[in-house]
Amino acid sequence: MAECKNIMVYVETAEGNPVKVGLEMLSPAKKLADKVTAVVIGGGVADAAKEVAKAGADQVICVDSEDYKEFNLDAYAQVLVELVKEENPEAVFVGGTQDGKDIAPVVAAKCNTGCASDVLDIKAEDGEVIYTCPLYGGTVLEDVKIKTTPQIATLRSGAFQKVEDPTEGEVVAKEVKVADDVIKAKITESVKEIAETINLEEAEVIVSGGRGMGSKENFALVDDLAKLLGGVVGATRPAIEDGWVSKIHQVGQSGKIVAPKLYIACGISGATQHVSGIMNSGYIVAINKDEDAPIFDVANVGIVGDVMKVLPVMIEEIKKIKDAQ
Structure with missing residues (x-):
């Protein structure tokens, strides 16, 4: 009624x-x-x-x-x-x-x-x-x-x-x-960065990287996996503050609240501020070397291991599957 x-x-x-x-x-x-x-x-x-x-x-x-x-x-x-x-x-x-x-x-x-x-x-x-x-x-x-x-x-x-x-x-x-x-404020000029075309809120697949990725060079693996899956790149605040990726990619309470069909968390511990921004995701895969990381509490699949060893294997296996199709 x-x-x-x-x-x-x-x-x-x-x-x-x-x-x-x-x-x-x-x-x-x-x-x-x-x-x-x-x-x-x-x-x-x-x-x-x-x-x-x-x-x-x-x-x-x-x-x-x-x-x-x-x-x-x-x-x-x-x-x-x-x-x-x-x-x-x-x-x-x-x-x-x-x-x-x-x-x-x-x-x-x-x-x-x-x-x-x-x-x-x-x-x-x-x-x-x-x-x-x-x-x-x-x-x-x-x-x-x-x-x-x-x-x-x-x-x-x-x-x-x-x-x-x-x-x-x-x-x-x-x-x-x-x-x-x-009208108290008027727009006199609008400048749009290329990065602003990224729409995390509409994405069906998001691959996010956190502090555990270690460096900007290593963070490139997150981008590689996202492209392979037809998804977009997300990140935690530490990764952004270290300059590995622009702020437009930030996922979490102080960034974008997202709900993709698939969310892959790479080297992300699972701070409350981040988890609250992904809780409506359809399926969460987490990769972290700390088996007690809070991210595993919300993940559908948890992979305990060094993200720098796991990601290259994932990328290689997905490429094989896509090539065989």
Whole structure:
């Protein structure tokens, strides 16, 4: 039974496509609400809105304007606030991306309501919606109730599955203007590094390296394995601080929260901050010479051994299998 009449889901786009967590959020929303209204904001996002409609949203409000081609926190937050006033949803779900983590608390403040962060599970009990959120790097889970409306929540990527057998909803184009005095910060120039094209949150295979890799030269093996598997490279904070790879690759509580189908941890001990960022991965393989390393507590397969001896063998064997296919 639905606990809400209407839930609004803000679906972020990247390079003209809806991000994975945006589509995943439609699933818990549909279980809780009679109507799910998705919102897509940007420039040239009409096709993305159609994808969201096909993914299970009952209605998709598409705010497509050159004014919103570049993400601007003040502008996007105000657009959402205006739509909240029009649609009067009981809850607003936002993906836990870098931009989503910025926009959700701003919308909550403007709507004078509460915000649950990094939600891993949502359930309804006695007519109330309960959000399960991690605390202290994921070592404790807390159930949160928001007494004010609309309830705002950021949902973690990979925590929910996409809607199965969705029925296609309708797309409604809307024009929402934001007053100039609302925009406190303006983008004067945008510089995009090549490294920024790496999308850890959408990756199906991630091979990550930690301090145990020993050096930048050794870390190249992580890149070799990732390329061989068609995946992307991840890293822990120590590997990044030592300059072995750029910060855009950081996985963990202070980096990217990921949920690939396969996660391979190479020379990673398994600090809480890192483990909390990979806990929704489908399958975890860990390689570490310390048999008591915490990473083995969450791994599906643990390999106890010197990563510099194990990785070359893995790479060689995978190459043989691929060549035989």
